[in-house]
Amino acid sequence: MLEREIRKSLFLAQAAPVSSADAALAFIAEVSDPDATHNCWAYRIGQSYRSDDDGEPGGTAGRPILQVIEGQGFDRTVVVVTRWFGGIKLGAGGLVRAYGGTAAECLRTAPSRPLMPMCGLTFHCGFSEHALMRARLLAMDATIEAETFGADGVDLRITLPQAREEEARARITDITRGQAVIRAEEDPEPETH
Numbered sequence: 001m002l003e004r005e006i007r008k009s010l011f012l013a014q015a016a017p018v019s020s021a022d023a024a025l026a027f028i029a030e031v032s033d034p035d036a037t038h039n040c041w042a043y044r045i046g047q048s049y050r051s052d053d054d055g056e057p058g059g060t061a062g063r064p065i066l067q068v069i070e071g072q073g074f075d076r077t078v079v080v081v082t083r084w085f086g087g088i089k090l091g092a093g094g095l096v097r098a099y100g101g102t103a104a105e106c107l108r109t110a111p112s113r114p115l116m117p118m119c120g121l122t123f124h125c126g127f128s129e130h131a132l133m134r135a136r137l138l139a140m141d142a143t144i145e146a147e148t149f150g151a152d153g154v155d156l157r158i159t160l161p162q163a164r165e166e167e168a169r170a171r172i173t174d175i176t177r178g179q180a181v182i183r184a185e186e187d188p189e190p191e192t193h
Contacts (some may be wrong), residue, residue, distance in 0.1 A: 001013065001014050001015075001068070001106065001161065002102060002105050002106035004098075004101075004102050004105070006084065006090070006094075006098045006102075006185060007084075007088040007090060007094070008086025008087055008088050008092070009037075009082070009085055009098070011081055011083050011098055011099070011102040012079070012081070012082045012102075012103070013079060013081045013082075013084075013102045013103050013106035014031045014079070014082075014106070015077060015078065015079045015080075015082075015103075015106050015107055015110050015175070016077070016078055016093055017076055017077060017113075018045060018077065018078050019045070019075065019076055019177050020045065021043070021045060021048060023078075024043035024050075024078040026043065026137050027078050027080070028041050028043075028078065028080055031080050031082075032080060033084065034082050036082045036083060037055075037084055037085040038050060038053075038054045038056055038061065038080075038082070038083045038085075039054050039080060039081075039082050040053055040054045040056060040062050040065060040068060041062060041065065041077070041079060041080040041081070041191035042062050042063070042065040042066035042078070042079055042103075043066075043069070043077065043147050044066065044069045044070060044074065044075055044076075044100060045075065045076050045077075045078060046075065046076075046154070047114060048126040049066060049069075049070075051066040056083075056095055057092055057095065058100075058170050059096075059098040060092050060095035060096050060099065061081065061095060061096075061138040062099075064096045064099045064100030064103070065079050065081055065099055065100065065103040065120070067100065068100050068103040068104045068107060069103070069107070070103065070108060071104075072107050072108070072153055074107060074112070075115060076115065077107075078102045079106065079107065079112075080102055081102050081106075083098075083099075085152060090178060091122065098168045098192070099115070100134055101119050106123035116161050116162075116174065117161070117162040117163075118159050118160065118161060118162060119159065119160060119161075119165045119184065119185070120145070120157065120159045120164050120184065120185025120189055121157075121158050121159075121160070121165070121168065121169070121182055121183065121185060122155065122157045122170075122182070122183045122185060123156055123176075123180040123181060123182045123183070123186060124153055124154070124155050124156075124180060125154055125156065125172070125175065125176050125179075125183065126153040126154075126176070126179075127153070127154065129153075129155055129175050129176055130154050131155070132175055133172070133175050133176075137156075137158055137160070137168065137171075137174065138166050140160055140168055140171070141160055141161055141164065141169060142156055142158045142159065142160035142164075142168060143159050143160070144157075144158050145157045145158060145159055147168070150151075155167060157165055157185065159185070160174050169182055
């Protein structure tokens with residue numbers, strides 16, 4: 001959160017990490033002030049992005065906020081800049097600088113975490129291997145998403161950092177003595193760490 005006064009108008013920027021467009025829109029609804037003159041916003045989640053000028057002249061608020069998100073290398077991020085008009089018009093260039101500058105300073109001072117590419121794997125192991133398998137996978141920062149117990153063992157679905165996929169495959173193969181058939185899962189969500 002960052003607050004600035006620019007030519008008697010008060011600007012308040014608020015940012016948050018989000019994992020979906022619905023989460024971004026929920027954050028926007030939560031922090032927007034109905035008593036403010038404008039609640040301008042932008043979000044970017046992978047290749048999905050949107051921005052809104054909320055009554056400011058077209059391209060003077062939402063787009064500069066989005067350009068800041070992209071320019072600073074943020075993803076899965078939403079920024080809302082709220083303005084309370086102070087009586088002095090800023091002009092198009094002044095609005096671009098005010099909204100973009102407030103959003104930029106907010107993101108510069110916000111804590112951030114890199115997105116870690118994740119991968120998903122599914123495989124089967126015997127009951128006698130299950131406890132050791134769980135311990136070894138958890139030690140590799142894996143998350144066990146699902147375990148299905150059957151008559152002849154356990155089907156597991158895991159996600160783990162992509163950088164550890166080869167190590168995990170080797171460990172699974174070793175523990176199951178080459179019996180596991182390991183399949184890659186489709187595009188798990190990247191996690192922040």
